[in-house]
Structure formats: structure tokens, C-alpha cells
Amino acid sequence: MPLHGLSLIAGALGRHSDNTFRAVDPASNAKLDPEFHEATELEANQAIHLAAGAAAAYRARSGADRAKFLEAIATEIEALGDALLKRAHEETRLPLPRLTSERGRTCAQLRLFAAVAREGSWVDARIDPALPDRQPQPRPDLRRMLIPVGPVVVFGSSNFPLAFSVAGGDTASALAAGCPVVVKAHRAHPGTAELVGGAIVRAAAACGLPPGVFSLIHGGGATVGIAMVKHPETAAVGFTGSQAAGRALMEAAAARPHPIPVFAEMSSLNPLFVLPGALKERGAAIASGLFASFTLGVGQFCTKPGLVFAVRGADTDAFAEKLAEAVRHAPCAIMLTAGIREAFHSNRDAITAIDGVSVLAASQPVEDIEDLGQAARPIVATTTARNFLANPELATEAFGPFTLLVTADNPAELVACAAALEGQLTATVHGTNAELAAARPLLSALETIAGRVVLNGFPTGVEVCPAMNHGGPFPATSDVRFTSVGTAAILRFARPVCYQGFDDSLLPEALKHANPLGLLRLVDGKPTRDKA
């Protein structure tokens, strides 16, 4: 079935527009068919208004119904078959095996949130039954649970065209929470977006849901996006992208007459500290692992290690040489978009132009690829910890296959570097058992700046599970209290409501005396699945 190039507004096709654009094959810069029609602000507003109109009906659906919807989306995505992978490959040039596994992750994520919604205890039900005889005052019956916040606007990322785009983690967690979703499609993969959007529309129809529960907007960049954040019926925003764009959304949301939360996952350098004993014991293996991690997906992972800290010495020299050797022989690879490649080169050049920074190694340029498409070559640079501490610009994210090796005079300087870092999604330490046991100050500094601390591993590869935290202090994210990956991501789109003095017949199922959903609830402060 050919692509239509239109927005999907509450189950209906959007209008044709004079403002059109095409996807670009980043390998050749060729424009791909068809033309995509930018939605007007009016259409975007209409989508949000219809989402608000669907909110009460969707909220009233049971967790089991929401689960069926999420599972139906996964099934519909799988039913798109190779056509989806082929289009995503043409739009991103991410390798087919990667896209196949990303599709698997996307569907697994949808099914994981389905399981969370079906089990239902995530609503954190708390019950303090009435104490009519208490002195001096009786206690009324108080029952509290989380309910959905309302319509959520999702801005998908370019680097995960499936797992963090139209039916990605933000959409899955918002729908699981009971919120309608309006997705602003990423312009880098509009065809992929249309295919996945269509899958969601079909799933909603099959589940008998009001069509306003999902819309997909092809928009003309910032204007329509900001309008969607400012719409009075928008209740929350999920975003994955650059710090500048995320901050703009945060500011728009904060300046609304009624401010709303924005969950923006923005930028992270993912510092990696290699302690001397680990370097001596397995420096070569760490260098190989680091190389694989920082070049994975052409360095376009939000968890890419972009800073590596080690104490100067012979083992570090050997480690650096091993890393340089891998980089020299690395192939060029195609980045997702011209804009990303341009930003990568600009940030890379700005960092390597700073006094005291030298390029350790770069892979050979392949002129014909660089000319024709968005190819970039892996590169590693180096500087001293003293220089790093004196130049905050060295802690700029160069989103792409670049990492900076920072060499310290001694282990204490490593801690100083850690303490100087801004908020990060992850921080990693490699050390022997004895070193790590003695590294409390470093570990303590890292847990205050990062959302996830990794020992003797690499930060790329974000497991989707209850214990994952993909978050961190600003500027890694806009709200350090929440994760965008893993089951806890659902908590972003819910709010507590307390029901006081309700007859059992009027209570939501989750709070009824008989506990018909079998939830784990906090009754008089004690967790139980008993009646209450």
C-alpha cells in the first residue's frame, strides 16, 4: 500500500497542504517519495482537542482494555512486515539487523507496558479506612490512586525511529497510563511514522476506542510543535532530542497560563572512568569495548560514552594506543540526517580546536561517501584533566562517533572531574574489586550527577525493565525524578487523586473494598492484597 503523506487526526486523514517535504535517503541525499503534507496549527489543535474529548472514555477503560490496545499495536506493527523495515532503512540507513531488533524492542516494550497496565498495581493504591470512633475526630474513609493526567504530546527521536518514535516508549507508557497521545512525527522518518501511526489507528479501531485516543501530526518544525505544547488541553509532553529544542519546549510549557510537565531527554556525555588497576588488568579489552560502545549506531546513542577519564601512565598510553588503533581502522558510516552530521562536525571541530586538545586518531575519510551522503568518521581526541577542568566547553556533547580521553595526574583529579560534570544519563567506572571498594568518593560523586551508574560495563544498551532508570539531572533530562525507559516511565503520565467518603459502588475498581483487581495496595500503611 503506498504512503499517503498525510497526518492522521483521530483516525481520519489530515488535509493536503501547500507546505510539503520529502524524506531524504542519508546514503545518497536522494529525496524519497511521497510528498508529506505539513499539518497546520489548526489541525494540530484539532488533534489535541479530539484527544481531550476522548480522554474521559479512554480513562474509564480498564487496565485490561488498555493492555489489549497496546498488544494490538504490537501485532499491527509486526503485521507491517518488511515494508516497515525497508522504509525505515531508506529513511535512516540504520542497518536492517539493527532495525529488526529495534522493532522487536518496540513491540516488547508495548507488551511490557500492557502487562503493567493489566496487572494494575502501578496505580499505587493507598487506603486508610474510616475510623468512625477515633477521638477527638473520626477519620473519614480515604482512598488514593494514580489516574491519567490527560492528553500527552509526544515528540519522537530521530535516532530510534521505532523504539523512541511514534509507538515508542513515550507513547506506550502514556497509553498504558490511560492518556490519549498526539505524536509530532520526526521529519527524518515520516514514512516510518505514517506506517506505525496507521498501525496504532487500526489497533484503536479494533479495540473499539474513541479515535481521538491517537493522532499523528506531520509538522513544519518548531512552530506547530510549540503550539501543541501551548494548547490548553495538553496535559504533559514527552520529548527526546537536543538540549536546545528540549529547553524551548520546557520554557513554552512553563510560560503557559497553566504550566504542564515536560519530560525531555536531551543530552548526556556519559563519562567513563577507567581506574589504574583495571587498565593494567584488562586495558585492551576495555579499549575494544569502549570503541564498540562509542561507535555503536554511528555514535548516535544518547548513552554514548563521550568522555573517558584515566590516570596518566604507561597502561593508559597502551589503552589510548589500542583505542586509536581501532578508530584508525574503523569504517566511515552514515549518520541519520544532514543536520545531525553538521552538528556533529561542528561540535567535534569546536572541541578539537581548543588549546591542549589533540586528535589521537580518526578513521580515514572516504571522500565519495562523505560527498554523497551523511557519512562521518569515528574520531578520538585527548586532553589533560587540568585542561578539562579549566574549559567547560570541553564537556560539550558531540552527538556522533567521537570521544575525548582525559588524562589525570592522579586518582583525586578523577574525582574533581566527576564533580565538575553536569547532569548525565549514565556514568561508568571500570576498576578492580579493590579499586572500586576504595572509590566511594568517585561513586558518590557520580550517583549525584547521573541517573544510572555502570560498573565494569558500557552504558550503551538500555535494558527495558522495572529497574532501569533512563534519566538524570538537567541537562540530561528536564525532570530528574522520572525515567523515560522501563516500566517506571508510566509514572510520568499519572497523578494521584484521593477519594474521601465514597460508597464502595462509586469507587474505581482499583479502590473497591473487595479488591476485585487483586492489586497490591497500601492499607493502613501496610502492603497487602487483602480486602479493605
Place this chain on the structure above:
Amino acid sequence: MPLHGLSLIAGALGRHSDNTFRAVDPASNAKLDPEFHEATELEANQAIHLAAGAAAAYRARSGADRAKFLEAIATEIEALGDALLKRAHEETRLPLPRLTSERGRTCAQLRLFAAVAREGSWVDARIDPALPDRQPQPRPDLRRMLIPVGPVVVFGSSNFPLAFSVAGGDTASALAAGCPVVVKAHRAHPGTAELVGGAIVRAAAACGLPPGVFSLIHGGGATVGIAMVKHPETAAVGFTGSQAAGRALMEAAAARPHPIPVFAEMSSLNPLFVLPGALKERGAAIASGLFASFTLGVGQFCTKPGLVFAVRGADTDAFAEKLAEAVRHAPCAIMLTAGIREAFHSNRDAITAIDGVSVLAASQPVEDIEDLGQAARPIVATTTARNFLANPELATEAFGPFTLLVTADNPAELVACAAALEGQLTATVHGTNAELAAARPLLSALETIAGRVVLNGFPTGVEVCPAMNHGGPFPATSDVRFTSVGTAAILRFARPVCYQGFDDSLLPEALKHANPLGLLRLVDGKPTRDKA
């Protein structure tokens, strides 16, 4: 022991200052001794810097240690005896029995958060153990828990000089979470603040905590307060007060280079809907209850019902007359400050000046009290639902003993009024069982605008317990996802961190394999107290 009038900065007395002020007895407008010395911005910054310096040591303390600290604060407050009640009475003219019970609530709150910290499961530990043999990729060991966010700045309220001030709910929940606290004292009760602040300082010393864990700043209004919010080491803000002040803090926090969360509890009209059957059945009792609720504490409760909706008819007329009768015979009473009284009168006058609004009844003015102190008289006005829907200014909060009775043509108009309301802390419905069962649209509208929905009761009287939610959509609060009363308030001051690949010896106690703290944890997605 006489009051010294100085700030308390990490256990030491602040400096004397040329800028001084005195507390005012609101019954006589007399100035009370001693002079209080305003802290400079430098001192406030120093307090926050010392809090940041104490953060790592305090964070490292066990939940049991934090519990002992909170319990010691409660004991120290009780040890202040009548001197505390006497000073609080002089500064607020709240009746001694009310202050005695508020002290009881304050200490009970501290002990409740102590119990939460000691039990420890609030950290929401989630463990996904390693799956080294999983295909295609092994799973690393992932363990996630909540840790404290860092130094919290607390702005106490004027209307709860004990329970929501220096050692009130914000301070108790932040300390329980493991965050140092810097309190900006409210200028309406600086002596009470000094006494309670001293109790916290003594408790910290007795528990061997770093003195930076608590400071108390007497500040010169907005300037020092905004500086405290902007300080780079401040991690979060708790505030209870007006919408204008709360919004100013929200904007200052959002405009920081690194934005931080502000938990502001600001304004609420607490609409109360009385359905026809309930009016017929027990209109007089509801009128009495409503009168008691809206004049409680001279109407200076954030949960005061300031809007009452009923369908026009003979029963409503009788209800209105009963309410008016109670108001006519109500005594004048003294408000907390000249500023609050002035704002009350100004808002009251603005509302009653609107076309279509008439005063139903007011208590008789008592000239000598009105002249000498901050006395105000209870008043009830009335208007039609049509007028209410046409004039958004009618939904202005008049903080004080005022309520507006809005009469509708029919029950559908009640739902329209509910849907037109902004965010509220509470919403209340009185109805017969049959009426409530048929009132789904009204209840559904109310749960989307309010943090707590009360049936056949009154919203004043906020139980401090796990199931309480004292929050709501803006402008009731700045962040609908959190409560400021009840045990869930601790979640405002914590953030998740995931520990990946940690040897058991390096993990926090809460996440160790043996579960030495006996916490309820989510292991592989299942709640358990087993080892993992």
C-alpha cells in the same frame, strides 16, 4: 530563654543587620519584641552552600538514623512547652487549643515520616538480576532505588505556623528523604520560627549530624527568597502561599541555567456541590457544616470551601437562609496578618461588586476590633450559575471567611460549572446514594480538576496519612503529580538511580542481595521481601 532574633545558619547564629523587623500581634497591631535581623543574600547563599556540603554525609545516614533525627525534633518541639504556644498565639492570635492541636499534628507528622524512613520501602527498590546466559544479549544486574535530590529550600506558610512552617510537612518529608533543608522563615511568625528552628538545631547536634543539614533564614521578602531558589546548589523548593508568590518561584526555578522542581501549594476554591435530594434530606445540617468549614480558622484554610453550587428551588432557599442565619450571628475574628486581611477585603469586595452578585449575609462589624486589629467578619454572597459561567473573576479565591453560593437552573448546569473550574485541591459533593450513583458526569469532571474528591463531608481537616492527597492541577499546585500532605509527600524530594553491575559489597543497603533492611522490593517485576 529570650529570643535572639537571628537567623540560624548551619547551627550558628546569623549576623546582626541594619534591616530589622518585629512580629505584630494581629489583635492589637502592637509590635512584639525582639527585633529580627534580616539575613543578607550572602548569608542565605552560605546556608545553602553548607547544606550542599552536608548533603553527602546526611544522604549516607540510614533510614533509622533519619528517623531518630525526626523523632528528636518532635521531642525538642514538645520540650519547648507553653513558651512555643504562647509565642505562636501572640504572633498569630490563633486560639491556644488550635495551636495545641497543631503542635500535636506537627509532631505526629514528624513521627509518621520517621516511621516511613525507618521502614524504608518508600525508596521503591526494583531489582532485575543479571541473566548472563540470555540470548542474544546477556542482561546485566540492574538495581534501582530512590535517593535524595539534595538541598531543599522550604518556604513556610503563615496559616499553619507549626504544621506547615519551619518543622512542618515540607521540612519533615525532605529530611525523611535524606535532604538537607534551608527554611525561609515566614515574617508573620518569626519568633515561633526561631523557637522551632532551635529545636531542629539541637536535634541535629544530638544526633551527630553535620550542622549544614538545617538552616533558618529570616529574610527581607522576595529578594532573598528568589536568590535561594536561584542558588545553583538548591535542588528543589517547597512552598505554601499565594498564587502570585508561588508562580514567581516557579518562574525563577524554570529560568535557572539548570531548572529545578518547585512544589508550590497555592490557591484553591474547593467547590462544594449540593444535589437536590441531599438538600431536601438534610439541607440544614449541610448548611451548618458548611458554615463551620468556611469559617474554620477565620477562613484561612487552603481547603476552605469558597464556592457552593446548588440547583435553585425551595430547598435551596431554605439552605441559603440557614447559612445566612449562621453567618449573621457569627463573631468577628482576627486574621493572621494585615496583608491577609487586606487581600481578603479586596477580593471579597471585587467579587461582591460584580453585576449579579448579592450579599446574602454578613456578620455584624465590631468596630473596635476592626479598628484595632486584623479582625474580619464572615460573609456569604450569592449569584446564578449563568452569571458564574460568564464571569471567570467570580472564581477568584478570597482567602478568609467568605463563600459564594451559586444557584443553577438544573443539574446539568452544575456539571457545566464543574467543567469550567480551574485546578483545585478539593471538590466536594453532597448527595443521596441514588443521586451520587447518577452523578458520574459530575464526579468525573471533578476528579479531573481536583486532587481530592469528598462525598458528603467537608474539605477542611486534612488527614495526614498514606492515602491523603493534598495537591491538584495548577493553580492549586505547581505539580499535579505530588502531594504536600501525607506520606507520599516524601516522593517530591527523591530521584531514581540505577546501579548496574555493582558487586554486592558496593550496593546501598536497600539493594543488597540479602535485603538486610527487609524492604518490600520489586524483583523481576514481582513485589517480595525475599533475597535478590
